[in-house]
């Protein structure tokens with residue numbers, strides 16, 4: 001049943017009826033107080049767009065600001081020490097667009113868990129050990145829906161069976177420690193989905209799980225995304241997970257977006273040297289190599305930075321460890337030396353804001369694309 | 381000794397000692413959990429200020445603090461009972477209304493020299509005392525005295541008739557003593573509780589499930605009461621059960637000093653103190669010391685078992701087997 005709903009609107013650029021993005025992050029900048037030293041700029045100038053039924057994968061190494069971006073959407077950044085410096089996160093609610101960063105405490109609580117749900121990396125500790133899983137799923141429901149306890153229990157049971165927890169009737173009374181890690185992550189998903197959110201933020205949902213369970217959980221998320229028309233922001237640093245479970249990929253480095261493209265475009269034609277480094281460092285099935293190329297070998301090679309379309313005009317990939325090119329025309333603002341430029345159709349790369357870029361500023365990253373659904377082997 | 385039944389007194393004393401211990405534990409749990417929880421959960425400057433206050437209180441000699449609290453609250457209670465303040469005020473306002481010279485030397489003169497003043501006092505007593513019988517007696521008394529006493533003496537007598545001391549029975553007086561003691565012990569023993577709870581909250585609030593609860597849209601109040609407090613139950617129970625014996629020991633110490641439970645009301649503390657004074661080589665009444673101490677020891681041991689059992693009962697990981 002998932003195949004029929006998804007394959008109808010899979011061709012790119014087809015005039016899909018859902019042309020308004022669910023969420024649009026625009027030049028988000030978040031910094032943290034560092035006690036004595038200068039503030040730590042966790043992210044700066046981050047832009048991304050997520051459409052309904054789309055999975056945007058956010059990849060990058062540890063500390064590059066993936067979680068900060070996701071947490072900003074729910075204002076879960078502890079403030080202080082954190083601070084939203086600039087930018088906006090426009091979320092499409094049922095009543096029209098709102099900037100999530102400007103909502104007050106009460107308003108954002110209504111969004112949390114209701115319109116936007118989040119699941120975390122640590123299924124072992126993300127559940128409160130003193131309550132049964134049923135209580136916790138029901139709490140999420142009762143917080144946002146005006147239903148009776150019995151009805152909430154029904155919804156919880158339905159939610160649990162949706163995420164593939166066998167025998168929910170008896171499992172609903174179990175405590176978290178009686179579940180395995182994979183089962184707990186299913187509980188977390190059940191909790192997240194109980195209020196029918198329109199955007200799911202999954203912050204490394206499978207990192208703590210073994211490979212088989214990981215595949216099951218991701219499959220489940222893809223399936224639920226299609227049946228419920230939900231959008232997903234999938235944070236991971238596993239490029240294998242990205243290839244199989246996402247539509248659009250956003251590669252981050254040092255708090256900036258360095259590359260943003262459709263998943264196949266990115267794998268076939270990585271444009272930023274850092275992305276090339278990431279891809280080169282994973283082993284491939286059909287190639288026999290004595291040793292893998294490291295990211296370092298690629299990003300330390302100056303030639304790698306001259307391969308971008310428009311390189312002859314002076315379009316250079318942004319890289320924090322390089323001195324900016326001579327023809328830099330930085331804007332007089334933080335992160336003004338950086339720009340996320342559409343260097344090829346539907347393919348954005350973080351570049352230095354040189355003369356060539358200033359004259360051809362592109363639109364912000366915005367790809368309304370979904371990978372065609374695989375034909376399910378056994379149609380139900 | 382007075383030939384009282386030791387068994388009865390030990391049992392009654394046990395009730396009083398345990399009652400004080402448990403009540404003090406409740407007070408310390410209540411204040412300590414709220415205070416420590418607030419400090420830990422809010423954090424930042426609030427935390428710093430609240431915990432510095434605790435540090436200062438901690439730094440003060442502990443027993444001194446208890447003694448001060450006990451003495452201070454006793455003074456307040458005594459003042460309330462004797463109503464000295466009310467009488468003083470009555471005297472002052474009477475003098476004010478009398479239009480007499482302000483140097484007050486005339487108060488030494490015979491009252492019969494100042495009939496207007498005596499009449500004023502009588503009128504005021506009449507107004508202050510409602511009961512008709514009491515009124516008549518009071519008036520007669522004051523009038524009789526006016527002939528032989530000085531104006532000042534008549535005034536003070538009238539004051540104690542107009543504002544009589546509250547009639548407090550001995551038993552309620554004793555209860556008040558116990559209450560004072562309880563307040564003093566409870567008011568001091570929450571410090572440790574507050575520190576322990578704050579530490580626990582600090583580590584608990586960094587737990588992913590707190591963030592997960594935030595992400596589902598729970599309010600801070602809800603997170604504190606529904607997610608943090610239940611997880612604090614273990615340490616709360618452990619420290620509460622430790623507070624009970626501690627409070628019992630303090631109670632006996634203070635009773636020994638004469639600040640706490642006073643005979644004839646028994647407590648294990650003052651029974652043991654009595655028993656100790658009966659130990660001598662000539663004729664030892666050793667049982668007077670042994671039995672209160674034995675019961676105290678057994679109770680402390682039992683309390684530890686209760687604490688352990690409760691903690692196990694509240695821990696979902698161990699409860700279901």
Ligand SMILES: Nc1ncnc2c1ncn2[C@@H]1O[C@H](COP(=O)(O)OP(=O)(O)OP(=O)(O)O)[C@@H](O)[C@H]1O
Nearest residue numbers: 032040042061062063064065066067068069078081
């Ligand atoms: N509470 C905080 N206080 C101070 N700095 C923080 C805080 N949270 C995040 N940061 C900073 O923000 C940066 C980005 O952190 P973030 O958690 O987004 O990384 P990440 O990409 O999610 O990494 P990982 O893959 O390890 O989860 C880090 O360098 C960190 O120093």
Ligand SMILES: [Mg+2]
Nearest residue numbers: 066067068203
């Ligand atoms: Mg992270």
